[in-house]
Amino acid sequence: SAPSPRAALTSKPEARRGQASAAPKKAPPQRIAAAPRPAPPPAPVAVAAPEPQGSETYRDYGVNPVEDPAKDRLSTFAIDVDTASYAIARRKILEGALPPYQAVRAEEFLNYFDYGYAPPAAGPFAVHLAAAPSPFTVGHHLVRVAVQGKRVPVKDRTPVHLVYLVDTSGSMQSPDKIELAKKSLRMLTESLKPGDTVALCTYAGSVREVLAPTGVESKGKILAAIADLTAGGSTAMASGIDLAYDLAARTLVRGHVNRVVVLSDGDANVGPTSHDEILETIKRAKDKGITLSTIGFGQGNYKDLMMEQLANQGDGNYAYIDSEAQARRVFSEQVGGMLQVIARDVKIQVEFDPDLVKTYRLIGYENRNVADRDFRNDKVDAGEIGAGHSVTALYDVELKPSALRGGATPVVVRLRHKAPLGANAAEETVVRMAPGAIAPTFDAAPADLRFASAVAGFSEILRHSPHARSWRLSDVETIARGAASSKGDQQEFIGLVRRAGALAGGRKDAVIAKAAD
Incomplete structure (x- = not known):
């Protein structure tokens, strides 16, 4: 089937999972991302990723736009623990081809890996927030929202x-x-x-x-x-x-x-x-x-x-x-x-303080977006978390200088979920990001955040995100090498990035560019 255009670049998708609500969320906010896609800057090596092979079908869900919190301070999405997209891309790369850009879902790349998040002391899950200067875009920060489900012994x-x-x-x-x-x-x-x-x-x-x-x-x-x-x-x-x-x-x-x-x-x-x-x-x-x-x-x-x-x-x-x-x-x-299911219809809502945050963009979860007003609508379907599941979301954020001063709390995260057999959801304000959660430099950030940043960068490049036009596979590989644990999947990831660079033209500093629509 013909690939769908990346139309989501210019609007924040409404509820695309389960029972989407038909009514408008509110007056459409202005978007910072412009509708026409600008021509990409010159790249050291530019090759087009192959279109879907044979009769394979994928859907292009687009790329989330940049948001101004003064106009829209809430980012709401459903939990997703799928991992298929990463495994599909791995197979393509190992067999000598870059994956079709439509096959790359950033959240499934991120959620493929176990980052070793601490389990909850009580309740179904724990939330971990961290942030660091972006290794890809000067003046930006990456904010990580991580959810770790409790583990349940087999017995x-x-x-x-x-x-x-x-x-x-x-x-x-x-x-x-x-x-x-x-x-x-x-x-x-x-x-x-x-x-x-x-x-x-x-x-x-x-x-x-x-x-x-x-x-x-x-x-x-x-x-x-x-x-x-x-x-x-x-x-x-x-x-x-x-x-x-x-x-x-x-x-x-x-x-x-x-x-x-x-x-x-x-x-x-x-x-x-x-x-x-x-x-x-x-x-x-x-x-x-x-x-x-x-x-x-x-x-x-x-x-x-x-x-x-x-x-x-x-x-x-x-x-x-x-x-x-x-x-x-x-x-x-x-x-x-x-x-083992530990929670159903899990929704996350991240609130960005417009006094402290200039812009934000959620990397991935384009087909898991939920209308902000539906965060507390228990009839709207969301995601399921199983025992031991973890969920990672990264935001590309521009912080205002005041966000880096003592006492600032630029981000608040709320979770809403149902018990495995419950009909009514419970809500909790999980955490406010404290200044101590923002690393002064990228190298000072926790290894799990740095490795997740590499994974997000890889997915953004492979799916031809317009926000990653100048990002380099060589940078992704360097970040991954410096942050990867000894786990086999994280070491394998480094090799995949290197192979992708070779497929993109034989140079590690290759930038993958999408052919004209």
Whole structure:
């Protein structure tokens, strides 16, 4: 499908997740970002990122504009813990191509990494604020808002009832699809505990119930059913989702986690496959207590847009599996976030004091923006946090000199969320940023903030953000090297940045420029 224009550059999107409100937020504020995109300055090396390969589909959500807090002091968005965009980009880069700019969602790059935030002493999550001078734009600061969910020991985890819905159509035949999906399901099954149940169904030209709801005590029976899966035929995704929800209804228990897990390349080409029909089915099931997560595989015909929207509407998370190591990360090392919900409909509202802040811009979360007035509207859907999940958001901010003096509190963060079984949300004013949270220099900032800055810079360059026209991959690599921990994913990131620089023209100081629209 043709890429959509980056129209969001000139307006702050209203609620794009769940039930968007139709009424205007207020008189449209003036934007600092102008509608016409200025011509980019000369770059040392300029190459255009490839458009989506084959029949792959991605959606361009645009880039958040610069805001004047004197006109709009509130930034409101829904929690997002998806990570698929980073894994998709990694696969493209490792296979020798820059990712399509539409495939890059900055928040999914940021939230791929574990920054080691301290867990909450009480309650479902802790919030950590920090800021430092921007390493990319002179006179700007980067402000980090981090949310860390509590961790829940396996022995204390709520029972889960899972339905594996596996795409077995012909498009799933390659080893990096059906075989990797089977390995993923084996890992997920091994992560379950007594009291959990699993059902398995497939969809291709027709749908099939492979395994009725089965207790994990009969693990051998579950693993045997997974082993017998083969791919072939066309794709009837909507019918498969209907069957999965029928199976989920058989084991629906209030207070337990009842979840459908879709494993697919997202290519639905037979049956009632309109997005609206499928999303409406998912919404009705979510309202009954059955959530949905999506796990993507493969490339060439990959439908990122479909997989992302399914998870968003289903109050689940969206991951992409490009290797057995990634499968182990999602289904073994970090599986607690999928299996244990600690808070629902989580919204963040960040308030910038216009006396202390000249401008601000949220990096990413363009399709998670919530109208400011809907922060306290509990009917408006938002994000789900699982056990151990962390969420990172970065703002590019221009502070006024008064913000750096003693006693200034330029930022206030509020959270609103529902308990896993609650209908009404609770709100708390979490923290006011104190002057001590603003590092005097970038090098003096905490390592986690510095590494997150590198990740944000990488995503901004790859998605051709007009705010990053002069940012350099060599700077991103230098920042990452100085801040990365010994963790494998952070070390891998450094290599990806270096590879991207080579793909952009063979020079580490390359600036990636987008071809003319």
